[in-house]
Amino acid sequence: MTEQSAPYISHPRILVHGVCPGRPGQPPFRIMEIDGRVIGEARHVTDxxxxxxxxxxxxHDMDDPDVVRWVGGDKYTWTLHSR
Known part of the structure; x- marks a missing residue:
């Protein structure tokens, strides 16, 4: 058998967490990490x-899991979803 027993898991330098509610009057945001350190809030993909x-x-490619890991959504998810 030539397949690996464990799946490939990427370890990108950039991690963008799920959407958090902003303070009253402020838009929601996502916590962003680079190299395992929290660097701040991102409110848009440009951030x-x-x-x-x-x-x-x-x-070069925001959808490449070896570059950016999006948690709780993708590059288009910047608002909270009602359940």
Whole structure:
């Protein structure tokens, strides 16, 4: 058998957590980590690109799981969903 017994798990430098409610009067946000350190809040996909660039990371494909891991949604998820 040539398959691996364990699936490949990427370890991207950028991790964008799920959407958190903002304070009253402020929009929701997502916590962002780079290299395992929380660097702040992202309110738009451009915030992720700007933060990555400030750490010297160039993102060519926002959907590449080896570059960015999106938790609780994807690059288009920036609002809370009602259940």
């Amino acid at each position: 992720v690109l700007e933060a990555a660039a400030s750490y010297g990371i160039t993102i």
